Amino acid sequence: MFLNSRKWDPRGKSCYVTGGSQGLGLALSVLLAKKGANVTIVARDVKKMEEAVKLLEEHRQEPSQVFRYHSFSLNSADGAAAAVEAERAAAGGPSDAYFLCAGNSKPLYWLENTSEDLTAGMDQAYWVQAWTAHAASKLLVREKRTGKIVFISSTLALMSFVGYTSYSPGKHALKGLAETLRSELLLYGIDIHIFFAPTMLTPGYDEEMKTKPYITKKIEEDDSALTSEQAAAILFKGVAKGHHHISGNFITSLFRASSRGSAPSPNAFADFFLDNIAWIAIPIWRKLTDRSVIAHRDEHQKYLESKGLLG
Ligand SMILES: NC(=O)C1=CN([C@@H]2O[C@H](COP(=O)(O)OP(=O)(O)OC[C@H]3O[C@@H](n4cnc5c(N)ncnc54)[C@H](OP(=O)(O)O)[C@@H]3O)[C@@H](O)[C@H]2O)C=CC1
Numbered sequence: 001m002f003l004n005s006r007k008w009d010p011r012g013k014s015c016y017v018t019g020g021s022q023g024l025g026l027a028l029s030v031l032l033a034k035k036g037a038n039v040t041i042v043a044r045d046v047k048k049m050e051e052a053v054k055l056l057e058e059h060r061q062e063p064s065q066v067f068r069y070h071s072f073s074l075n076s077a078d079g080a081a082a083a084v085e086a087e088r089a090a091a092g093g094p095s096d097a098y099f100l101c102a103g104n105s106k107p108l109y110w111l112e113n114t115s116e117d118l119t120a121g122m123d124q125a126y127w128v129q130a131w132t133a134h135a136a137s138k139l140l141v142r143e144k145r146t147g148k149i150v151f152i153s154s155t156l157a158l159m160s161f162v163g164y165t166s167y168s169p170g171k172h173a174l175k176g177l178a179e180t181l182r183s184e185l186l187l188y189g190i191d192i193h194i195f196f197a198p199t200m201l202t203p204g205y206d207e208e209m210k211t212k213p214y215i216t217k218k219i220e221e222d223d224s225a226l227t228s229e230q231a232a233a234i235l236f237k238g239v240a241k242g243h244h245h246i247s248g249n250f251i252t253s254l255f256r257a258s259s260r261g262s263a264p265s266p267n268a269f270a271d272f273f274l275d276n277i278a279w280i281a282i283p284i285w286r287k288l289t290d291r292s293v294i295a296h297r298d299e300h301q302k303y304l305e306s307k308g309l310l311g
């Protein structure tokens with residue numbers, strides 16, 4: 001609270017945005033460009049990044065701003081380190097802020113997941129961000145620079161329900177990593193933020209809807225979805241204010257306020273009230289949700305049969 005009394009301004013700063021070619025990462029890149037930052041996008045598909053950089057050009061504020069991209073697969077230690085190094089070489093030093101938006105999810109029933117689905121789930125929820133955080137921290141410390149690392153987690157790091165076995169554990173793990181790093185990287189003056197995103201209407205969301213179990217879709221109907229632009233604005237505001245935990249909507253704030261662990265609160269007074277509301281509302285929600293899951297048993301049994309999962 002006292003360490004961050006001044007707002008962070010990205011003007012003239014270098015921002016590294018993983019997953020910046022679409023969805024939340026692209027909306028955030030545009031927002032940073034509009035605020036006068038240099039923006040580097042990192043993802044795999046070059047075509048999408050070329051389009052993204054063209055879009056950033058449309059929002060250029062200063063002739064000196066630099067927009068570029070690097071194509072790397074970030075879910076391995078080597079890929080993430082090579083990407084951070086490619087940007088260091090291009091910029092002549094580390095970035096000022098690393099926004100880790102890359103990731104996706106493939107919701108399925110627990111029994112439907114192959115072992116590959118489950119390991120890919122951890123790679124695409126956790127490692128795809130953790131490896132960049134590791135490489136970026138090492139670079140910042142080596143170059144004696146301070147900076148920011150911003151993780152993109154999910155409401156599903158604070159609660160979970162049927163369908164998210166391959167994804168929710170990795171997003172929970174990011175919360176643990178962020179909380180540990182918030183403490184440890186005080187040693188180097190590196191700030192850590194984590195955004196708990198609610199449902200966001202993005203290309204990734206359209207993709208996950210293809211495998212999402214019916215009951216999971218039903219439960220999620222109560223969430224208030226954000227556009228990528230709305231989510232990027234909320235994320236940016238939280239980072240600018242120096243908040244460690246940033247929640248995307250009211251529902252997420254209820255779960256955040258009631259499970260904050262040793263993390264600093266963005267607003268301790270508001271959290272007192274949110275925690276009280278959560279104490280009453282969450283058990284009611286859970287009872288109703290458990291009831292719909294149980295009511296879905298017969299239909300689910302037929303689904304398992306149709307998939308040949310009953311032998
Ligand atoms: N949409 C939602 O409802 C929610 C999303 N989230 C999280 O928010 C973040 C952004 O989500 P969203 O905008 O929907 O995602 P999208 O799927 O729309 O975009 C994902 C971006 O990440 C890149 N990416 C994915 N995997 C890798 C990889 N292994 N290496 C390099 N780049 C990769 C993609 O590009 P390319 O494929 O070309 O590499 C793309 O730029 C994700 O971490 C997601 O888990 C959290 C809560 C809700």
Ligand SMILES: CCCCCCCCCCCCCCCC(=O)[C@@H](N)CO
Nearest residue numbers: 105154155198199220222223281282285
């Ligand atoms: C009082 C309590 C009321 C609670 C109502 C809860 C309603 C459900 C919340 C669903 C949240 C899921 C958001 C994240 C989705 C996500 O991360 C995926 N789309 C993966 O990309």
